[in-house]
Amino acid sequence: KAGVTQTPRYLIKTRGQQVTLSCSPISGHRSVSWYQQTPGQGLQFLFEYFSETQRNKGNFPGRFSGRQFSNSRSEMNVSTLELGDSALYLCASTPGQSLSGEQYFGPGTRLTVT
Amino acid sequence: AQSVTQPDIHITVSEGASLELRCNYSYGATPYLFWYVQSPGQGLQLLLKYFSGDTLVQGIKGFEAEFKRSQSSFNLRKPSVHWSDAAEYFCAVLEYGNKLVFGAGTILRVKS
Numbered sequence: 001k002a003g004v005t006q007t008p009r010y011l012i013k014t015r016g017q018q019v020t021l022s023c024s025p026i027s028g029h030r031s032v033s034w035y036q037q038t039p040g041q042g043l044q045f046l047f048e049y050f051s052e053t054q055r056n057k058g059n060f061p062g063r064f065s066g067r068q069f070s071n072s073r074s075e076m077n078v079s080t081l082e083l084g085d086s087a088l089y090l091c092a093s094t095p096g097q098s099l100s101g102e103q104y105f106g107p108g109t110r111l112t113v114t
Numbered sequence: 115a116q117s118v119t120q121p122d123i124h125i126t127v128s129e130g131a132s133l134e135l136r137c138n139y140s141y142g143a144t145p146y147l148f149w150y151v152q153s154p155g156q157g158l159q160l161l162l163k164y165f166s167g168d169t170l171v172q173g174i175k176g177f178e179a180e181f182k183r184s185q186s187s188f189n190l191r192k193p194s195v196h197w198s199d200a201a202e203y204f205c206a207v208l209e210y211g212n213k214l215v216f217g218a219g220t221i222l223r224v225k226s
Binding site: 031055092104108 | 155204210211
C-alpha cells in the first residue's frame with residue numbers, strides 16, 4: 001500500500017497570506033490527524049478528522065482550520081499567516097474508527113513564512 | 115493534561131554499543147504509549163507501542179521498550195546500535211481520541 005502523501009512538500013509564503021496543505025491517507029484509513037512541528041514547541045496536535053467530521057481539536061487559534069472529503073483526503077488551511085507559523089506540518093492517518101492512536105505519518109509539508 | 119518528558123536532548127553512543135532512551139509520562143489511567151523515530155527530512159515512523167499486557171514490547175529494527183508503571187517510564191532500548199539508527203526519537207502518549215502528546219525528542223548520534 002502507498003503511504004500517507006502530503007502536498008506540497010515545501011512552501012514559501014508571505015505574512016498575511018493564506019495557505020492550504022493537502023494530505024492523502026493510506027487507502028482504507030478513515031481518520032486523519034494534523035500536527036505542527038517546530039524547534040521551539042515540538043510536535044503539537046492540531047486536529048483530527050473522521051468521516052468528514054472534526055473529532056478532536058488542539059489548542060490553536062481559529063486561523064488554523066481543516067476539512068476532510070468523502071474519500072478521506074484532508075486539507076488544512078492557515079489564514080493570515082504569521083512568521084511563527086513556519087513549521088513542518090505532518091499529517092497522519094489511522095485505520096478505521098478505533099481510537100488506537102496507532103498513526104502513520106506522511107513526510108510533511110515544510111512551510112516557511114517570510 | 116497529559117505530558118511526556120524525555121530528559122535527554124542529545125545522546126551519543128558508539129556503533130555496536132547498547133542504547134537506552136528515557137521517557138517519563140504523566141497520565142492518570144493506563145496509558146497507551148508509543149515510540150516514533152524521525153530521520154532528517156522525513157515524517158515519523160512508529161517503532162513500537164504499548165497498550166496493555168506484557169510490559170516488555172518488541173518493535174521494529176531491533177528496538178524494545180519496557181513499561182514500568184511504578185516509575186511512570188517507558189524507556190526505549192537497543193542492544194547494539196547501528197550507524198543507521200542516528201535520528202531523532204520521540205516518545206508519545208495517547209491523550210484521548212487519536213491525539214498524541216509527544217515528548218520533546220532525543221537526538222541520537224552514533225560514533226563510528
